Amino acid sequence: xxxxxxxxxxxxxxxxxxxxxxxxxxxxxxxxxxxxxxxxxxxxxxxxxxxxxxxxxxxxxxxxxxxxxxxxxxxxxxxxxxxxxxxxxxxxxxxxxxxxxxxxxxxxxxxxxxxxxxxxxxxxxxxx
Numbered sequence: 001x002x003x004x005x006x007x008x009x010x011x012x013x014x015x016x017x018x019x020x021x022x023x024x025x026x027x028x029x030x031x032x033x034x035x036x037x038x039x040x041x042x043x044x045x046x047x048x049x050x051x052x053x054x055x056x057x058x059x060x061x062x063x064x065x066x067x068x069x070x071x072x073x074x075x076x077x078x079x080x081x082x083x084x085x086x087x088x089x090x091x092x093x094x095x096x097x098x099x100x101x102x103x104x105x106x107x108x109x110x111x112x113x114x115x116x117x118x119x120x121x122x123x124x125x126x127x128x
Contacts, residue, residue, distance in 0.1 A: 003027070012105045016040045017048075019101055023094050030090055032056070035097035037105060039112055047073040048112045051097035053090070063093055070100075074115050 006023040017039050024032040030053060037048040050071045054060025061069070069083035088096045101108070113119050 012037065012102070013109065017105065017109050018045070019098065019105075021094065021098060028091065030094055032060075033094045033097075035094060035101060037101050037108055039109060039118070041116060041118065046076060047071075049073065049101065049108055051093075051101075053093060063088070064090060068093060068096070070097075074112075 003026050005025070006021065008021050010019045010021070011017070012019050017037070020034065020036045020038055022032075022034045023030050032054045034050065034052045034054075036050040036052075038045040039048050040046075050073070051068065052061055052071075053063045055062035055064075063069075067083060068085040068088050069081050070085075071078045072080045072082060085100075
């Protein structure tokens with residue numbers, strides 16, 4: 001496990017939703033990570049939700065001090081923070097975040113799509 005960087009993208013709902021993972025490790029322990037659900041909107045990838053740990057960055061978070069939290073995005077800006085997660089060890093945190101997003105991706109994506117009027121059925125709600 002040693003030092004290194006892991007970066008990958010995994011399709012959540014091909015072709016419009018993906019999970020982006022970036023993990024930097026020293027001695028097997030993450031020094032920085034981002035686990036982010038993204039949704040394509042008009043040819044651009046937008047953040048849906050994001051977990052991160054980046055204590056060296058003034059804008060970053062330190063999950064050891066602050067605990068794990070998930071930023072929720074709406075209209076390109078952070079609209080709320082979910083922070084009622086159980087304590088998670090730093091070495092296990094990226095895997096926990098990936099599993100959380102994979103488990104809840106449907107709900108997170110449907111809410112984001114509703115907020116941004118994406119993929120809505122135009123006949124929904126119309127009387128016949």
